Amino acid sequence: MRKTLLESLTHGSLTEPAPAPDESALAELASKVDRAAQARLGRSLAIRQVDAGSCNGCELEIHALSNAFYDIERFGLRFVASPRHADVLLVTGPVTKNMRQALERTCDATPDPKWVVAVGGCAIDGGIFGGSYACVGGVSEVVPVDLHIKGCPPTPTDLLKGLLALLEHVGGKR
Amino acid sequence: MGILDGIPHVRAVPSHRPWPRVVVTEAGWQAAINQLAAGRLTLLGFWGESSAVHIALLDDAATEIAVVTYECAAGSFPSVARQHPPALRLERAIHDLFGLTPTGGDDTRPWLDHYVWGKSFPLGSRNAPREVVPYRFLPTEGEALHQVAVGPVHAGIIEPGHFRFTANGEHVVRLEQWLGYTHKGIESLMPGAGVQAAAKLANRTSGDSAVAYAFAFARAVEAALDIEAPQRATWLRALMAELERLANHFGDIGAICNDASFALMHAQTGILRERCLRAANVAFGHRLMMDVIVPGGVTCDIAPDGVAALRTLLAEINKVFPRLIELYDNTASLQDRTVTTGIVKTEYARQFGAGGHVGRASGRNFDARRALAYAPYDRLSFEVPVLEAGDVNARVWIRIREVEQSVALIAQILDLMAPGEIMRALPAGRGECEGLAVTEAFRGDVLVWLRLDTELRVQRCHLRDASWFQWPLLETAIEGNIIADFPLCNKSFNCSYSGVDL
Numbered sequence: 001m002r003k004t005l006l007e008s009l010t011h012g013s014l015t016e017p018a019p020a021p022d023e024s025a026l027a028e029l030a031s032k033v034d035r036a037a038q039a040r041l042g043r044s045l046a047i048r049q050v051d052a053g054s055c056n057g058c059e060l061e062i063h064a065l066s067n068a069f070y071d072i073e074r075f076g077l078r079f080v081a082s083p084r085h086a087d088v089l090l091v092t093g094p095v096t097k098n099m100r101q102a103l104e105r106t107c108d109a110t111p112d113p114k115w116v117v118a119v120g121g122c123a124i125d126g127g128i129f130g131g132s133y134a135c136v137g138g139v140s141e142v143v144p145v146d147l148h149i150k151g152c153p154p155t156p157t158d159l160l161k162g163l164l165a166l167l168e169h170v171g172g173k174r
Numbered sequence: 175m176g177i178l179d180g181i182p183h184v185r186a187v188p189s190h191r192p193w194p195r196v197v198v199t200e201a202g203w204q205a206a207i208n209q210l211a212a213g214r215l216t217l218l219g220f221w222g223e224s225s226a227v228h229i230a231l232l233d234d235a236a237t238e239i240a241v242v243t244y245e246c247a248a249g250s251f252p253s254v255a256r257q258h259p260p261a262l263r264l265e266r267a268i269h270d271l272f273g274l275t276p277t278g279g280d281d282t283r284p285w286l287d288h289y290v291w292g293k294s295f296p297l298g299s300r301n302a303p304r305e306v307v308p309y310r311f312l313p314t315e316g317e318a319l320h321q322v323a324v325g326p327v328h329a330g331i332i333e334p335g336h337f338r339f340t341a342n343g344e345h346v347v348r349l350e351q352w353l354g355y356t357h358k359g360i361e362s363l364m365p366g367a368g369v370q371a372a373a374k375l376a377n378r379t380s381g382d383s384a385v386a387y388a389f390a391f392a393r394a395v396e397a398a399l400d401i402e403a404p405q406r407a408t409w410l411r412a413l414m415a416e417l418e419r420l421a422n423h424f425g426d427i428g429a430i431c432n433d434a435s436f437a438l439m440h441a442q443t444g445i446l447r448e449r450c451l452r453a454a455n456v457a458f459g460h461r462l463m464m465d466v467i468v469p470g471g472v473t474c475d476i477a478p479d480g481v482a483a484l485r486t487l488l489a490e491i492n493k494v495f496p497r498l499i500e501l502y503d504n505t506a507s508l509q510d511r512t513v514t515t516g517i518v519k520t521e522y523a524r525q526f527g528a529g530g531h532v533g534r535a536s537g538r539n540f541d542a543r544r545a546l547a548y549a550p551y552d553r554l555s556f557e558v559p560v561l562e563a564g565d566v567n568a569r570v571w572i573r574i575r576e577v578e579q580s581v582a583l584i585a586q587i588l589d590l591m592a593p594g595e596i597m598r599a600l601p602a603g604r605g606e607c608e609g610l611a612v613t614e615a616f617r618g619d620v621l622v623w624l625r626l627d628t629e630l631r632v633q634r635c636h637l638r639d640a641s642w643f644q645w646p647l648l649e650t651a652i653e654g655n656i657i658a659d660f661p662l663c664n665k666s667f668n669c670s671y672s673g674v675d676l
Binding site for chain 2: 014050051053056057059061064066067069093094097099100101132133152
């Protein structure tokens with residue numbers, strides 16, 4: 001263990017420079033994020049992730065945001081265990097009918113001001129599962145969405161770009 | 175003695191490949207159930223159609239497979255679960271989707287159906303309404319008992335599901351799972367889809383096993399059409415499958431240690447996992463390698479710098495991983511949490527036909543790559559690690575050993591792979607045909623069964639994840655442990671939600 005620890009101390013960091021915030025995400029947010037809310041939050045966002053029926057691909061890449069390469073916490077972004085501690089709901093999946101109520105309740109349990117970010121192709125419009133009897137088809141069918149991050153699944157860099165755009169917009173206009 | 179010798183059947187289906195499928199009457203169905211209950215055969219799969227049910231049987235000793243079909247003339251079939259518990263959830267799911275009733279079964283509660291689809295029996299032919307009754311968890315009695323309800327939305331970044339713990343103080347006396355939250359109706363989207371569109375759906379059955387599902391689906395189509403993918407395509411498929419196995423095992427080994435508050439390991443394995451995904455992206459253009467394997471072959475060859483990226487990855491793993499193994503082995507605080515925690519009894523692993531690290535940590539010596547020796551594994555040399563202890567520690571060690579095997583397999587494949595075709599056109603006009611395939615995902619065997627029509631469209635496709643037979647064992651593994659050890663037990667299994675909810 002000592003060797004591993006020492007090496008971690010002496011080697012340079014693996015963490016990579018931040019990508020620029022996504023331009024289209026910034027444009028989408030410009031019309032949606034309220035100024036008063038920005039003043040209250042500063043440059044820090046607590047994220048509650050909700051899987052509303054995804055294949056788990058998006059979750060794998062959201063997990064990756066916490067590894068040494070992306071190190072999401074350096075931006076003031078962190079994942080929390082309860083919607084009651086959250087500013088942002090990060091929602092994946094084509095919203096299955098079996099998850100609809102749980103998503104609504106999670107959103108209701110999140111205090112204002114809050115933002116909903118829909119992640120992945122399924123969360124936008126149901127994706128390839130859209131036509132099924134078991135899916136609602138897109139997060140915005142159930143709760144209002146502030147930002148979409150595309151991809152199947154979006155890469156950690158795509159996710160980071162979208163979340164940084166959100167952070168920039170929330171914190172940048174104080 | 176052949177697998178079907180003790181099972182009287184009325185006819186065989188000639189267009190079913192590569193293993194036989196036979197249609198039985200009640201006597202044959204009962205004979206199959208008896209052999210399952212007696213432990214002579216293992217339940218490999220159990221699925222429905224609008225007016226028939228099928229069970230896939232495995233003879234472990236002879237590694238023979240057969241499918242037995244019962245035609246439900248009266249809309250019902252003799253319950254398999256009544257005598258053979260591993261069939262229970264699959265049987266409940268069949269009833270939810272098709273409305274076919276198991277007769278003589280004790281547990282008639284819905285499994286996938288949470289009464290919000292807007293219709294009953296969505297894949298069935300009868301249009302009967304279903305009585306809506308609140309879900310009843312199994313009863314528990316005792317003065318000191320209390321219940322803890324968890325989910326469907328969990329505290330971490332995890333798939334949704336509900337766990338109902340009954341505890342006596344800190345000790346769990348019963349865990350009952352209720353899943354179905356991620357039910358997307360995949361099997362309802364399959365009929366009518368062309369094989370390419372269907373392959374995309376199969377790919378997204380369980381995101382962490384995208385390669386394994388695509389592999390199984392492609393092989394099922396190829397079996398049905400009686401063709402083989404070009405040799406180079408099979409090498410590339412195995413390359414992706416082993417890369418996927420590595421990435422998942424790294425992620426899980428770290429996550430298990432993290433649940434025992436040993437974050438250092440999590441950080442280190444997280445780096446290795448990311449390196450696998452980046453190498454996959456360089457080699458195949460997608461971090462999770464989705465949509466590369468399709469029926470007939472693969473859509474793209476390995477990128478020019480892919481081989482070098484993979485060799486660099488192997489060198490990195492060979493350098494770092496042995497130290498991490500040592501770290502795991504020599505950290506008392508970790509061992510304290512993993513040794514003797516969450517034991518799966520060997521007889522349960524055998525009875526349930528548990529696949530992957532869950533089965534192999536509890537003495538079940540089955541790996542589809544070796545037992546069924548599908549291409550290209552028939553030309554590769556590797557070992558299948560097996561342990562008996564059945565605890566969290568054993569499941570970690572199986573994964574560690576499998577990482578070593580996958581590293582060796584990738585090196586072998588890179589050495590052996592010769593240039594050649596990567597795609598073969600699918601022959602049209604073969605008529606209606608059926609195929610079955612089993613591949614080894616990182617968490618165990620994935621089964622895909624399908625029937626194609628004359629236009630190469632899917633008529634019916636069933637995808638069975640290893641988790642069907644692992645989730646119930648998690649309920650047994652946690653008994654007598656404390657609630658605080660549940661995350662460790664759960665993570666050491668890492669069952670799929672999406673893969674069983676479909």
